[in-house]
Amino acid sequence: MPNWVDGQRKDELATADRGLNLGDGHFSTLRVSGGRILAWPLHRQRLQHACQRLSMGQPDWDSLQRTLDQALAHCDPSEAVIKVVITRGCQGRGYDPLLDRPPTVIVSTFDYPQHYLEWQRQGVTLDTARLRLGTQPALAAMKTLGRLEQVLLRRELKLHNADDLLVLDSDNRIIEASAANLFLIQGSTLITPSLARCGVAGVMRHQLLRSAADHGWTLQVRDVVGADLDRCDGAFITNALMGAVPVIGIDGRPLPIPHSFSDIQRLLLC
Structure with missing residues (x-):
């Protein structure tokens, strides 16, 4: 190429x-x-x-x-x-x-990457990563060239029986997947982790935050912890290449795909 x-x-x-x-x-x-x-x-x-x-x-x-x-x-x-x-x-x-x-x-x-098309149809499973992201607000949300944490995460993924990893920071806040943003669905509310300390703000995340409210969704950008996973109706990950992909399991616990998830996928095609 x-x-x-x-x-x-x-x-x-x-x-x-x-x-x-x-x-x-x-x-x-x-x-x-x-x-x-x-x-x-x-x-x-x-x-x-x-x-x-x-x-x-x-x-x-x-x-x-x-x-x-x-x-x-x-x-x-x-x-x-x-x-x-x-x-x-x-x-x-x-x-x-x-x-x-x-x-x-x-x-x-x-x-x-053709496997993203299969992920869109079938969904993905996530395991919680052992590696924790360091916090640095001066670089948070940017997609800088220093991606060694993500390199280590992909190496760790080979030790898991999952499609991707759920990544936390050093204070055990849930931040993202290894190369995608995370959203939780709770009724008509979309919850996504704050990226004020670390993580990457993807363009699909930005698109949802900009337009979801106009389509009936309530938005929350805040700290997300493990208890939020127990309360959610479903979850999905996003990036510019995969669009929106449903999460069908976290750490071996199945997650349903809410009927409203199809609305999210259509929204990102707008």
Whole structure:
């Protein structure tokens, strides 16, 4: 699959790039379906916001759009993945960055993970992870390049008889799945964990928080603990590639799929 760096077709990155050396950057993963990028305005908003929080310069958005158009031409138009990575480039020595300079923008294309389609139909099981997420409010909710916790979680997943892991922070608050946001359904209320201390705020999570109330749902963004799992009518996970996937079991305890879950899936297709 082809790659682009700052709008040019290439597969090389400077060895001094701060994204490679320090994880100094962030990214977003886009779903291509029916020949178009889904939810691009939300992805762009997230990338803009992360650049602001990290005091990185904004990319040339017109140039990035042209690169995305080229990437689309090389993708399977039915289903594919495009990843946009923004780094601070080679600016600054050691830990001391140069602020608000033009960043380096990397665009890559990938095949779509077909198992997500099966997950949408059949649902997934979750086991509680042993590894706990560290808390750092200054980086919370952003999709930064430092994903070693997620690498360790995927290694741990191989030791479980489950599809994914339910991930807690160091104070035993429930945060997310290994690569997806978590929602609980309780009657007509959607509950999702606060990401003020850690975790990643996905674009599907943002879309639900922005639009669910207009479709009759009450929303709660708050700390979630184990007792909330006992009270919920159902649960689901979301990310930009999988959409909404029902959770059919947690730690061996079956969970029903509420009839209202189909409304959620339709809502994310709007």
